[in-house]
Amino acid sequence: MTAPAGAVRNRPAPPPPATRPAAPARRPGARARFAAVPLVGPGALYITLLVLVPVALITVYSFFERGRFGGVVWTFTLENFARLFDPLYLSVVGNSLVIAAVVTLLALLIGYPTALMITRLSPKWRTVALIAVLLPFWTNFLIRTYAWILLLNNAGWINQALQALGITDEPISMLYTPQAVVVGLLYMYLPLMILPLYSALAHQDRQLGEAATDLGASPFRVFRTVTVPLSIPGILTGCVFVFVPAMSNFVIPELIGGGKTVLVGNLIRDQFLKARDWPFGAALALVLTVSLLLLLVLQSRLSKRLTEGKTQAEGKKVRRDA
Amino acid sequence: MRFRKSAAVLAGAAVTALSLSSCASSSSEAIDPEADLSEQSLVVSIWADYYPETLAEDFEAETGIPVTIVNHATNEEIVAKLTASGDPGIDVAFVSGQYAQALNEAGLLQELEKSLIPNEENLYPEALELAYDEGNVYSEPYAWGTTGLCYRPDLTGFAPTSWNDLLNPVPELEGKTTMLSTERWMALPALKVLGESVNSTDPAVLEKVKEQMESTKDTLLAFDDTTFYSKLVSGEAAMVEAWDGWCNYAIAEDPTVEFVVPEEGSDLWVDTMTVLKSSKNKEAAMAFVNYILEADVQKYVAESILYSVPNKAAIDSLDPALVEQFPNLALPPSELLKGETVVDVGEFGTEYTRLATEIMAAG
Structure with a gap:
């Protein structure tokens, strides 16, 4: 078994507070810049050591041949990238995309109403609800995964209860299927959807909705034309937060999927730890990293355009009104 | 072929291995049977939960050689560690037979000095003729099974x-x-x-x-x-x-x-003990291998990990009640070697x- 770190490693940086108007920029003087070193230093060091260096390593590795006992032989090759187009690996990638997309969509459908409800709570209960969302992170993720297995397996608590109550005669198979993998990933990453959504929704100006209501919009219309459009940056962030780690998780397919579903994460792990084929594993990891970076760029571009578009529209409106 | 769960243990082990790599003492290429063992210390890498808990203290109590045990989760992991650097700071590595074979082909293993491993005679004769290393030139079997x-x-x-x-x-x-x-x-x-x-x-x-x-x-x-x-x-x-x-x-x-x-x-798999060529404590490493092959020690290993061991003297002295409970602990080599x-x-x-x-x- 392996550390569940893969899920965390690929998590992108927190989103820019897109929904908030930027504070007026002040030109930092030389002294201010110097003072920033102790603040930025540790973070920069962390990112360099644990993100940039590994990414540089896999980039280099992916262009060379495999060593017999792992590692690389320094002979240049593009073979590792050619192998990505092998139908076997393409099917694994396709499968991962579908599973991650389904997980993201479900997380959005469940997470959005949840986040919206939390913003409507009183401040006290809001804190309680947010802690409840984060609570699972306090327990090791393997332990939580095993807990699911205890609950869901054919001889597990739920099936025992169902049979004891006479509701079913035969145990219902719930584990070790692609569907179970979706449920496991959804459980794991739902908080990563709820939090950015909550952040986007909580910062929305309530008065906008009230104004729309005053002008005769039905609650659904307010939701559709005011609440949702204003929360799109949060939606995009949440989707990236869920989609990215869902693609690269390899523990859930193994434990909850019974090893019968393969995601890109499993493929990469197997190249490094089983096939001793570091360069091919590096090529796979590189492709994953690059596509995720592209997703992040896309997400930030879209968010930016949306907020800018809004400001422009507002500006025009103000001018027209004047 | 063992897979153990705790990543935390691994991380800890890696750190320990790193911090200890500088502790080695004498450095001679050839084996010197007269070497002063009290000057040497050992780092042994083995699968987690695959050895008696008191192994390190028992060994030090008997030989006076301090030993640090570090863990690996899989063969692939330890092989990667051993091949990635010239001196991984490990003296004795436990790997499955086919990996010992590969490590030897990569030139990383020390030929065993049999005069320092007299306890080899405790092994079943069959355990000296295993396909991955006939004559146990660079590995001694630790546990085996099917x-x-x-x-x-x-x-x-x-x-x-x-x-x-x-x-x-x-x-x-x-x-x-x-x-x-x-x-x-x-x-x-x-x-x-x-x-x-x-x-x-x-x-x-x-x-x-x-x-x-x-x-x-x-x-x-x-x-x-x-x-x-x-x-x-x-x-x-x-x-x-x-x-x-x-x-x-x-x-x-x-x-x-x-x-x-x-x-x-079926198959016959063997988990073996190997001494690294890069070790600076080769005599102590041989002493460790020899210690494991003692009948009492390997018997204790079998009782602790519930895997069969290739040590005839150890198997013969197993508690009959234990053998009755776990019959495959005492699968005779004739049976195992069909694999x-x-x-x-x-x-x-x-x-x-x-x-x-x-x-x-x-x-």
Whole structure:
């Protein structure tokens, strides 16, 4: 078994507070810049050591041949990238995309109403609800995964209860299927959807909705034309937060999927730890990293355009009104 | 072939290994039987939970040589560690036979100095003629065993005798069996049913294995090489492909569990002790290997980890009650050696990985 770190490693940086108007920029003087070193230093060091260096390593590795006992032989090759187009690996990638997309969509459908409800709570209960969302992170993720297995397996608590109550005669198979993998990933990453959504929704100006209501919009219309459009940056962030780690998780397919579903994460792990084929594993990891970076760029571009578009529209409106 | 869970232990072990790599003392290329062992200390890398807890203190108490035990989770991990750097700071590494073979071909292992390992005579004669290292030139066996079917008679309703009972199960067992997910052992049952070697390097044979496994996959509860015995104990599974030692873990919790080596045959795997060429404490390392081969010590190992050991003197002195509870602890070598020794298949190994991916992604 392996550390569940893969899920965390690929998590992108927190989103820019897109929904908030930027504070007026002040030109930092030389002294201010110097003072920033102790603040930025540790973070920069962390990112360099644990993100940039590994990414540089896999980039280099992916262009060379495999060593017999792992590692690389320094002979240049593009073979590792050619192998990505092998139908076997393409099917694994396709499968991962579908599973991650389904997980993201479900997380959005469940997470959005949840986040919206939390913003409507009183401040006290809001804190309680947010802690409840984060609570699972306090327990090791393997332990939580095993807990699911205890609950869901054919001889597990739920099936025992169902049979004891006479509701079913035969145990219902719930584990070790692609569907179970979706449920496991959804459980794991739902908080990563709820939090950015909550952040986007909580910062929305309530008065906008009230104004729309005053002008005769039905609650659904307010939701559709005011609440949702204003929360799109949060939606995009949440989707990236869920989609990215869902693609690269390899523990859930193994434990909850019974090893019968393969995601890109499993493929990469197997190249490094089983096939001793570091360069091919590096090529796979590189492709994953690059596509995720592209997703992040896309997400930030879209968010930016949306907020800018809004400001422009507002500006025009103000001018027209004047 | 052991897979242990704790990543934290590993991380800790890696740090310990790093911090200790500078502690080595004398540095001579050749073995010096007169070397002063009190000047030496050891770092031993072994699978977690695969040795008696008191091993380090016992060894130091007997020999005065301090030893630090670090853990690895898999063969692949320790091999990567050993090949990645010139001096990994490890003196003795425990690896499975086929990996010892590979490490030796990579020139990383020290030839054993038999005058320092007199306890080798405790081994079964057969344990000196294993295919991956005949004559135990660079490795000594630590534990060995085979792969078979571990099952609950109360759930299967019959005693399986063939790998076909697993590969093409009766309808009542569909969804109640598991197979190992590590590629060589995933392929083993089908290879044996086809009458092929467990070390086959024929792509056409692997193609046939794939066909069989794609239909078998639909009948499996899961591919699992870490929790299969608990699936058996909980009743989720009725029959699992298992290494004999892990089946003992199930037997320990549920005495009705049984283990059988199917009639088509199986493998003989051996976990070995090797001394690194880069070690600066080779004499102490030999002393460690020799210490393990002491009858009492290897007996204690077998009792602790519930895996059979290739040490005749140790097996002969096992408590009969323990043997009755765990019959496969005392599988005689004649029985074990019917199994084919797993050897390294070199470059062809990637084909097995690919096969496993194909099987697991199919469907």
